[in-house]
Amino acid sequence: MQVTSHADESCCEPGHDHGGQIAHQFRLVALLIGSVLILGSFAAEWIYPENQLVAEWSAAVGALLLALPIFWVALNDLARGHMHMDELVALAVMAAIVMGDFRTAGVVAFFMLISQVIEMRTAQGAHAAIENLVRLSPTHARRLYEEGAEEDVAATALSAGDRIRVLPGETIPTDGTILLGQTTINEATITGESVPADKGKTTDVYAGTVNLTGMIEVEVTRVGEDTTLGRVRGLILAAEQTKLPISKVIDRYAGHYTPVVLMIAALVWFFTDDWTRVVALLVISCPCAFILATPTAMVAALSAAARQGILVKNVVDLESASRIDGMVFDKTGTLTTGELGVVRLAPAEGTLPAELLRIAASAEQHSNHPAAAALQRLAKETDVPLARADDVREEPGKGVEARVEDALVVCGRATWLDEKGAKRDAVPDEDTEGLSAVHVVRGSTYLGWIGMRDQVRAEAAEALAELGELGVKRMIMITGDREAVAQRVSDEVGGLEFRAEYLPQEKAGFVEEVKREGYHVAFVGDGVNDAPALAASDTGIAMGAAGSDVAIHSATVALMSNDLLRIPFLVRLSRAARSAVYQNLAVGAVFIVGGLILSGFGYLSPIVATLMHNVGSLVVVFNSARLVRFGEIPEDDALLEEVNVPSTA
Numbered sequence: 001m002q003v004t005s006h007a008d009e010s011c012c013e014p015g016h017d018h019g020g021q022i023a024h025q026f027r028l029v030a031l032l033i034g035s036v037l038i039l040g041s042f043a044a045e046w047i048y049p050e051n052q053l054v055a056e057w058s059a060a061v062g063a064l065l066l067a068l069p070i071f072w073v074a075l076n077d078l079a080r081g082h083m084h085m086d087e088l089v090a091l092a093v094m095a096a097i098v099m100g101d102f103r104t105a106g107v108v109a110f111f112m113l114i115s116q117v118i119e120m121r122t123a124q125g126a127h128a129a130i131e132n133l134v135r136l137s138p139t140h141a142r143r144l145y146e147e148g149a150e151e152d153v154a155a156t157a158l159s160a161g162d163r164i165r166v167l168p169g170e171t172i173p174t175d176g177t178i179l180l181g182q183t184t185i186n187e188a189t190i191t192g193e194s195v196p197a198d199k200g201k202t203t204d205v206y207a208g209t210v211n212l213t214g215m216i217e218v219e220v221t222r223v224g225e226d227t228t229l230g231r232v233r234g235l236i237l238a239a240e241q242t243k244l245p246i247s248k249v250i251d252r253y254a255g256h257y258t259p260v261v262l263m264i265a266a267l268v269w270f271f272t273d274d275w276t277r278v279v280a281l282l283v284i285s286c287p288c289a290f291i292l293a294t295p296t297a298m299v300a301a302l303s304a305a306a307r308q309g310i311l312v313k314n315v316v317d318l319e320s321a322s323r324i325d326g327m328v329f330d331k332t333g334t335l336t337t338g339e340l341g342v343v344r345l346a347p348a349e350g351t352l353p354a355e356l357l358r359i360a361a362s363a364e365q366h367s368n369h370p371a372a373a374a375l376q377r378l379a380k381e382t383d384v385p386l387a388r389a390d391d392v393r394e395e396p397g398k399g400v401e402a403r404v405e406d407a408l409v410v411c412g413r414a415t416w417l418d419e420k421g422a423k424r425d426a427v428p429d430e431d432t433e434g435l436s437a438v439h440v441v442r443g444s445t446y447l448g449w450i451g452m453r454d455q456v457r458a459e460a461a462e463a464l465a466e467l468g469e470l471g472v473k474r475m476i477m478i479t480g481d482r483e484a485v486a487q488r489v490s491d492e493v494g495g496l497e498f499r500a501e502y503l504p505q506e507k508a509g510f511v512e513e514v515k516r517e518g519y520h521v522a523f524v525g526d527g528v529n530d531a532p533a534l535a536a537s538d539t540g541i542a543m544g545a546a547g548s549d550v551a552i553h554s555a556t557v558a559l560m561s562n563d564l565l566r567i568p569f570l571v572r573l574s575r576a577a578r579s580a581v582y583q584n585l586a587v588g589a590v591f592i593v594g595g596l597i598l599s600g601f602g603y604l605s606p607i608v609a610t611l612m613h614n615v616g617s618l619v620v621v622f623n624s625a626r627l628v629r630f631g632e633i634p635e636d637d638a639l640l641e642e643v644n645v646p647s648t649a
Contacts, residue, residue: 030065031113037062038106056102063106067093070109092282096606099275104606108283111610141173142166144217155223162220166211174207175227176218183214261285268600277602280609284595289616290588294581296624301577304630309560310570317556320539321574326519327472327567328511328533329496331479331489332370333526334543335564336454340374340436344451348425354384356448360440362387363402363409367394371438374452397480397503399438410441413480415501417441433484453485456492463564464493470571474519478502478510478533508532524567525555541567573630580627584620591616 041059048054067090074090089112096105142165143153150165155173158164163179166172172185182200187209196212199205205218207227264285265278298315305312312318332338345353361379364372365386379386389402389409399412401420410422414437417424422441435451464475477498479486486500499510507523511533514521523530523537526544534540534555542555544562559566595612598604604612 030069031110034062034064034066034106035110037065038103038110041103041106059102059106063093063097063102063109066106066109066113067097070112089283089286092279092606095275095279095282101276104276104279107607108279108610111607111614112283158220158223160220160223163217164220165215165217167215168211168213170211172205172207172209172211172218174218174220174224175222176205176220178203178205179217179219181214181216183216184212186210186212257287264596264600272602274602276606277599277604279606280599280604281596283606284599284604284609284613285592286613287588287592288613289591289620290585292617292620292624293584293588296621297577297580297584297627300580300624300627301573301630303628304573305570308566308569308631309563310566310573311558311560313556313558317539318574319578320520321522321557321570322578323520324522324539324571325472326474326514326517326521327467327476328507328514328521328523328537329475329477330507330523330525330530330533331477331481331486331498332454333562334524335460335477335489335493335496336456337562338370338454338526340370340452340454342374342378342450343453344435345448346451347448348446351447354382356440356450357382358384358386359404359409359442359447360411360438360450362389362404363392363411363440364400365389366392366402367400369394369400370454371436371452372400375438375450404442407443411438413437414439422446436481436485456489457562457564459564460493463568464496466565466568467571470568470575472571474514476510476514478507480504504530505532508536511536522567541570569631573627576630577627580624583623587616587619587623 037058041055041062044055044058045052070090070093089108093105093109093112096102096108139155140152141155141158143151143158144163144165145151158174164173164176168183178199178201180201182198184196185199185205186196187206199216204221205211205216207222261282265281268281269275269278298318301318302312302315305318329335332340342357345356347353347356357375357379361375361384364375366389378384387404389404392400392402394400395412395416398416399410401408401410401412403409410417410420414424417439423444424439424441424446435453437449437451439449440447467475475496477486477490477493477496479489479498479500480502481500483500486498490496490498502510507530511521511523515536515538520539521537522539522541523533524541524543525534526542530542534542539557540555541557541559543559543564557570591612595604595609599609
């Protein structure tokens with residue numbers, strides 16, 4: 001016979017329907033009628049003390065009704081070759097019935113069913129929060145046709161390339177790009193941002209977000225499970241199925257638990273011949289509180305994280321975040337906005353500024369790098385026409401080469417041009433101080449350089465200060481830019497340690513180096529060219545993952561927005577969840593060990609044992625449930641004091 005723990009499919013697992021094939025409605029009916037009959041037996045004994053027959057029959061029928069759901073679960077599990085720890089309660093109720101103490105059996109079964117219902121309803125709060133987050137897409141959409149006709153269709157019938165219309169107040173049914181119109185959209189369901197975002201032509205929108213102010217027409221880019229919301233749902237539900245290492249240890253030894261308890265019960269019966277002690281022992285030994293300790297806390301924490309726009313792929317990654325004491329930040333797109341702007345055109349002698357911009361923007365037009373995007377924006381704003389680029393080859397972190405108008409154009413860092421032997425003019429360092437410079441060479445002619453600068457995120461300094469208060473001892477910014485650029489950003493965020501002129505593949509090596517120094521390292525990047533470093537870190541955090549396949553898949557934690565303050569929130573939440581797990585395990589252990597001792601020595605009646613069992617389980621569930629609203633309501637002083645203690649693990 002296989003013996004499994006609650007962590008697999010027990011009665012005490014959050015969200016599990018206690019009774020398998022027994023309908024929840026029947027359980028409630030049995031609970032109602034059975035409890036009335038048990039109460040009636042006590043009333044009959046008090047009203048008719050000389051005639052106990054009515055009281056006994058009422059207690060017997062009530063006990064059987066209340067015990068039926070418990071027995072059904074036990075028999076169904078045994079028929080399938082499984083035995084759970086909660087079958088101990090079924091044995092306890094059966095023992096009381098066999099001994100003729102129907103009232104004790106009825107009261108024990110009553111409180112067990114009440115406990116199950118409360119546990120299930122309470123624990124489902126975290127699941128409900130998650131489901132409410134991901135069940136947001138409307139079922140219908142307005143599909144448009146070339147002749148201007150509009151048709152109401154099922155959202156599932158949409159496909160990439162379709163054009164839909166979304167009116168003010170409606171929820172967007174799919175991911176897409178705005179083709180017509182301007183509006184304000186509430187994206188809190190995806191990014192966790194409470195402030196609505198202004199959207200216009202060519203900007204992206206996501207399924208499950210709410211169109212607030214204007215009518216828009218959208219070209220569908222992703223549908224169904226491929227949308228950002230669909231991927232969010234899949235990742236959250238997959239994370240729920242993962243386990244912490246401590247849960248796996250519990251599972252490993254769970255198979256020995258029930259036989260050991262039965263042996264203890266047999267010894268108590270042998271030495272005391274007192275069946276009430278055996279019943280109390282079997283009831284109190286059902287370790288619902290202990291088994292609920294980890295999953296309830298983790299599901300609640302995942303719910304709180306999802307509400308703030310933080311996706312955690314595995315509960316192990318959530319627990320890992322509690323031990324972060326070192327952080328490596330990419331610069332562009334992470335500590336800075338990543339939206340480079342051209343602030344200087346420095347053409348070489350004989351080259352016009354417009355020509356320098358035209359050649360550079362043409363060569364870079366197929367690149368996703370922020371520098372390329374800045375060139376495209378300026379070319380568009382100034383009506384500079386672009387030429388076709390062929391044979392494009394990009395080296396991440398270095399630059400781009402392409403054939404433009406039958407000439408080889410090389411755009412990129414000065415050191416890269418030097419490596420390739422491309423001729424360029426020497427530029428005084430003071431000219432490019434604090435700027436990211438893109439040098440441009442066409443054929444053998446140096447056309448000049450273009451200076452760019454991006455802005456430090458407004459919340460960067462505050463986020464870094466909070467991380468320092470949380471005990472993150474070492475924080476380093478790493479960038480492919482020159483030292484002068486890195487120094488400027490470092491000064492703006494409060495004197496952050498930095499490393500400059502690092503290529504993407506070198507960033508991963510630096511992360512490994514910091515880990516070897518004994519730090520539990522998190523790498524924070526935007527997911528573009530950061531995959532090696534994200535994978536090398538203990539916790540990889542991708543910024544701005546909404547709509548980004550690369551960012552979502554390359555990190556263990558994905559922030560759907562670009563708000564750096566989400567990172568200290570993640571650390572606090574992780575530590576709060578870890579504390580809740582330890583608190584829950586302590587509660588479960590105290591109730592089980594204390595209950596076994598008290599019941600074995602006859603200090604615990606079956607009814608009191610049932611109450612203790614229920615109290616322990618409910619303490620665990622309610623303690624975990626606090627995490628569901630973490631970050632939205634003030635936490636207790638004790639919890640805040642504990643989670644802000646720097647991790648020494």
